[in-house]
Amino acid sequence: MGMMWRAMDLLFGGRNMIADTAEVWRENAEASGQRATQMHSAALNQLAAEYARPQRGWFDGVVDGLNRLPRPMLALGVLGLFGMAMHDPVWFAARMQGLSLVPEPLWWLMGVIVSFYFGARHQAKTQDFQRDMLASAARVPQVVSQIRALEEPAPTDNPALSEWRTIAGGKAATK
Template identity: 80%
Template sequence: MGMMWNAMDLLFGGRNVIADTAHVWRENAEASGQRAVQMQSAALEQLAAEYARPRQSWFDGFVDGLNRLPRPMLALSVLGLFGMAMHDPVWFAARMQGLALIPEPLWWLMGVVVSFYFGARHQAKTQSFQRDMMTTAARVPQVVQQIQAIENTAKPDNPALAEWRSLADHGAATK
C-alpha cells in the first residue's frame, strides 16, 4: 500500500485531486462557518459600539419622562371626551362645534406634527430594542459555554444515581 501512495504522490504531487477539484464547485463548509462567525462577531461589535449610550444625567431622565407623557395623555383625553359626552352632552357639543371651525390646513399640520413625534419616538424605541437585542445576542456564546459546562458536570457515572433512575423508571412502567 505504501508503494501505491508513493506512486500517487509522484503522479499528483502529494495533493488530493478529488478534494481540490470539489472545492471548485462546492464551498468548504468549515471555512464558510468560520467566516460566518467572524462576520457575525464583527457585526455585533459594530452595533454594540454604535448603540453604546453614556450615563444619563438627571435632565436626560426628566426629558425622557416628559417624552412618555403625550401618549397616555392623548388616550386619557379621548376617554375623558367620551365621559364628558355622556355626562354633559351640551358642553361636549359646544366643544365639537369649536373643532368644526378649525380650517383643514391646520388639521393637516396637526397630523404632520403628531406623525413626526410618534415616528421619532418609534425610531428611538426601535433603536433601543435593537441595542438590547445585540447585547443579549453577544452573550449567547457565554451562555452556551455555561450550559455545556453544566451538562459536562452531570455526565460523570454515578452507580447509585443510575440504580435510582432505573428503579424510578421501573416504578413508572408498572403503574
C-alpha cells in the same frame, strides 16, 4: 534556618524555581483568576460607562417631565371627551362644532406633529430593543459553552470511584 534561606535566595535570586519552571508548561491558576476578574470588571465598567446618565441639572429634569406629558394628556383628554359626551351632550356637541371649523391644512399639520412625536419615540424604543437583542445574541456562545460543560459526563478515571462501583455492583447482584 534563616541562614539557609538567605543562601538559597542568594544562589537562586530569591525566586521559587519550581513554580517558575512549572509555569512554563501550566498556567498559574491564581494569576489566571486575577486576570479573568480584571477583564470581567473592566467589561462591566465599560458597560456601566456606556449606559451611565450624565449629571443633569434641574432644567433637564423639567424638560424630561414635559416630554412625558403628551401621551397621558392625549389619552386622558380623549377619555374626558367620552365622559363629557355622556355627561353633557349639548356641551360636547358645541365643542365638536367648534372643531369642525378648524381648516383641513391645520388638521394635517396636527397629524404630522403627532406622527413625528410618536414616530420618533417608536424609533428610539425600537433601537433600544435592537441593542438589547444584540447584547443577548453576543452572550449566546458563552451560554452554549456553559451548557455543554454542564452536560459533559463526569470524568471516570477515578480509581477509588471505579472500585466502589464494582463493590456496589457486586452487593447489588447478591441481594
